[in-house]
Structure formats: C-alpha cells, structure tokens
Amino acid sequence: MFPDRADRIDALVAIGQRYDARGAADVPRTVEKRVPGCESEVFIDTKPMGSGLKYLFAVDNPQGISAMALAELLDEGLSGVALDVVAKVPDDLVYEVFGRELSMGKSLGLTGMLRMVKHEAAKVLASG
Amino acid sequence: MPSILERGYAVGEALVETSWVAEHLNDPNFVLVESNEDPLLYSAGHAPGAHEVDWTRDLNNPLTRDYIQREAFEKLMSRIGATPDTTIIFYGDKSNWWATYALWVFELFGHMNCKIMDGGRQKWIDEGRPLSKDRLAAGSSQYHAPERNDDDLRVFRDEVMQHVLRKGKLIDVRSPQEFTGERLHMEAYPNEGALRGGHIPGARSIPWARAVNENGTFKTADELRGLYESEAELSRLDDVIVYCRIGERSSHTWFALKYLLGYSRVRNYDGSWTEWGNLVGAPIER
Numbered sequence: 559m560f561p562d563r564a565d566r567i568d569a570l571v572a573i574g575q576r577y578d579a580r581g582a583a584d585v586p587r588t589v590e591k592r593v594p595g596c597e598s599e600v601f602i603d604t605k606p607m608g609s610g611l612k613y614l615f616a617v618d619n620p621q622g623i624s625a626m627a628l629a630e631l632l633d634e635g636l637s638g639v640a641l642d643v644v645a646k647v648p649d650d651l652v653y654e655v656f657g658r659e660l661s662m663g664k665s666l667g668l669t670g671m672l673r674m675v676k677h678e679a680a681k682v683l684a685s686g
Numbered sequence: 687m688p689s690i691l692e693r694g695y696a697v698g699e700a701l702v703e704t705s706w707v708a709e710h711l712n713d714p715n716f717v718l719v720e721s722n723e724d725p726l727l728y729s730a731g732h733a734p735g736a737h738e739v740d741w742t743r744d745l746n747n748p749l750t751r752d753y754i755q756r757e758a759f760e761k762l763m764s765r766i767g768a769t770p771d772t773t774i775i776f777y778g779d780k781s782n783w784w785a786t787y788a789l790w791v792f793e794l795f796g797h798m799n800c801k802i803m804d805g806g807r808q809k810w811i812d813e814g815r816p817l818s819k820d821r822l823a824a825g826s827s828q829y830h831a832p833e834r835n836d837d838d839l840r841v842f843r844d845e846v847m848q849h850v851l852r853k854g855k856l857i858d859v860r861s862p863q864e865f866t867g868e869r870l871h872m873e874a875y876p877n878e879g880a881l882r883g884g885h886i887p888g889a890r891s892i893p894w895a896r897a898v899n900e901n902g903t904f905k906t907a908d909e910l911r912g913l914y915e916s917e918a919e920l921s922r923l924d925d926v927i928v929y930c931r932i933g934e935r936s937s938h939t940w941f942a943l944k945y946l947l948g949y950s951r952v953r954n955y956d957g958s959w960t961e962w963g964n965l966v967g968a969p970i971e972r
Contacts, residue, residue, distance in 0.1 A: 563743075564729075570726050571729045574726060574730070575730070620811075621724065621727060621779050621808060622724070623724060623726040623727055659740070660725070661723050661742075662931065662932070663723065
C-alpha cells in the first residue's frame with residue numbers, strides 16, 4: 559500500500575480521523591455485535607445495501623485510531639460489495655494495510671474486525 | 687486522587703505528574719518519549735516535543751528474538767537528542783504499558799535516568815493538554831552506551847526453570863483466561879502464539895491492569911501491597927520473576943514492584959508465554 563512507513567501512518571491517521579462515532583441506536587453494544595479479541599471495543603452491525611451489506615462500525619475506545627482507520631476502510635471498501643467477494647477477502651489485508659510491525663494483540667483485534675465482516679457476509683450468503 | 691508524593695511509593699521520583707511534564711516541555715534536561723502499542727497514535731498527535739520510540743522498530747532486533755545491541759541504542763539515543771545525563775520521561779497508550787516496556791529496555795543499557803508520566807497519553811488528552819503533529823528532526827547528541835547488561839533485570843528460560851524448581855516467586859500478569867489456559871479454546875483465534883495454555887508452575891495471577899486506576903494512574907502503595915503482598919504473597923526481599931506473553935505487560939508490573947514498592951530483586955522473563963508455552967517438556971499448570 560505504502561512502502562514508506564511514515565507515509566502509510568499519515569494516510570491511516572487521516573482515514574481514521576474521518577471516522578464518525580456511532581451511538582447504540584445505530585450499532586447495538588451487544589455481545590453478538592462485539593468483535594472478539596479487540597481491545598478497542600469495536601461493534602459491528604449490518605444492513606442491506608445493493609448486492610451486499612452496509613457495514614456499520616462503532617469504535618468505543620477514543621485511542622483506537624487503528625480500529626477507526628480499519629473501520630473506515632472496510633466500510634468504504636466492502637459496503638455494497640457482493641457477499642461472496644467479501645467472504646473471501648484474505649486476512650492478510652490487515653498486514654498489507656498496517657504493515658507487519660503490529661503487536662499480537664493489535665493483530666488479533668484488527669484481524670477480528672475483518673473476520674467479523676467476512677462472517678456477516680458469509681452468514682447472509684448461506685441463508686440464501 | 688492523591689498526588690504521587692502522597693501515595694507512599696518507595697521511589698516516588700520514578701513517576702511524574704502530567705502537570706509537571708506540561709511545565710517542563712521546554713526543559714533541555716528532559717527528553718519526552720511516547721511509546722505506544724498502536725503505531726498510529728503518535729502521528730495522530732503527541733505531547734509537544736515528544737519523540738516516538740517504537741517498540742518493534744526501535745527496541746527489538748529485527749532478526750533475532752532479542753533487543754537491540756549497544757550501537758543501535760546509541761543511535762536511538764542520538765536520534766532523540768539524549769545524552770547519558772538526560773532524564774527520559776516516558777508515556778504512552780494502554781496506561782503506560784508500552785512506556786514501561788521501553789523504560790525497561792533503556793535500563794538494560796544502564797540508562798537509569800528514566801521516569802514515567804503517570805496516567806500516560808490518555809490522561810494527558812483527558813486533561814485537555816496540548817497535542818502536536820510535528821515530526822521532530824533527528825537529534826545529533828553524543829551517546830556512548832555500555833554493552834547491554836541483562837543480568838539484573840532480565841531472566842531467561844533456563845533460569846526460570848531453576849526458579850520453578852526452587853519454588854521461587856512468579857507473577858503471571860496476563861488475563862485470567864490466559865492464566866488458566868482457557869484462551870486455547872477461543873474459536874478462530876490462536877492462543878497468542880503458543881501451543882499450550884496455562885501458566886508456569888507456582889505462578890500467581892495478578893493481571894497487570896489491576897495496578898492502575900481507571901484513569902491509567904498507578905494505585906497507591908497500600909493498594910499495590912494489597913495486590914502483590916496480601917493476595918500474591920510476595921515480600922520485598924523476594925526474588926521475583928514476572929512474565930506475560932512477550933514481556934511487555936510484565937514490564938508494567940516490573941516497574942510497579944521495583945519502583946513503586948521498592949522490590950530489590952525483580953526480573954522480567956520476556957520469553958514469557960510465547961516461549962514457555964511452546965517449550966518441549968516444560969512443566970505447565972492450569
């Protein structure tokens with residue numbers, strides 16, 4: 559994505575700062591909606607959009623700038639995209655975006671966000 | 687909330703208040719360092735004049751699982767404009783979890799003029815203190831470091847094994863689920879890079895975050911003694927080993943025991959569970 563670390567970080571910060579907080583009316587704070595393993599307290603809800611789903615994220619940790627950046631990227635990049643395409647997005651996307659110098663906890667949290675999006679897409683796909 | 691001086695710490699000078707840092711932002715005797723888990727936070731805004739020390743890029747050897755060597759540390763210190771006489775003030779995210787990790791590595795090189803800004807990055811922001819997005823130019827100070835000396839602060843697996851056999855004191859600072867090995871069964875997630883779950887025999891579980899208040903500041907000495915002495919049955923003269931998954935969370939507990947409670951012999955096992963939980967034949971308790 560960005561070969562230079564500083565450029566990548568600046569771009570991701572700018573993307574993360576586009577994130578608008580969502581209240582419980584938009585994204586319920588329930589166990590089912592919570593991304594497991596993510597310390598930034600991220601919740602995901604969906605609603606139909608085009609041939610796919612609209613992915614709605616709530617990041618409740620004010621310091622969770624990486625989670626906010628990924629939320630924006632996943633929403634902008636995958637909302638409305640065909641479910642079978644979303645379900646097949648490789649987990650490595652997280653490392654392509656953030657680089658491999660992530661702590662294990664951060665990797666788990668961010669990968670968890672992507673996996674939950676894929677899971678939501680696969681669930682709707684399976685239900686026909 | 688009692689001030690740092692009122693909290694009864696053994697070495698209260700190891701902590702500084704955010705207000706004190708705000709008053710010393712332009713003091714040439716101090717270098718402010720932000721160290722975070724989240725690699726985006728520093729660029730999103732940091733205390734004015736703070737340098738970033740990144741735990742992977744700056745502190746870890748890129749090839750071997752180990753920390754940097756003398757030459758790289760000298761370059762790092764030069765970059766942040768520090769001399770051997772400079773006092774480094776660390777702060778960061780996660781209630782200073784990564785800041786204490788950085789401080790611990792700095793002490794491996796004998797740089798003992800180090801302090802932690804109590805409450806870390808979040809407290810600084812919550813108090814409405816200034817943030818800057820300026821990228822600081824690399825410094826050019828002269829810094830001659832000794833070779834890294836792991837003896838007093840760091841412990842390796844063979845010594846940990848001997849410690850277990852002697853029934854020495856160990857504190858596992860991971861979550862209760864990691865301590866019991868329950869994390870092995872968490873669907874779709876690896877057990878933090880380990881093949882086995884559980885804890886080192888004899889270890890007591892005191893998750894690192896229990897040492898801090900909701901606002902990220904450290905609890906009082908009495909409260910810490912309640913945790914580590916009443917609950918985990920440590921005493922100040924014990925030879926204590928702390929560990930977590932890779933040694934970062936346990937640096938926080940190492941700091942609390944060494945500086946806030948004045949323990950004379952506390953070492954960090956940075957191999958931690960990612961080593962012990964993969965070690966063939968290593969004894970494990972659940």
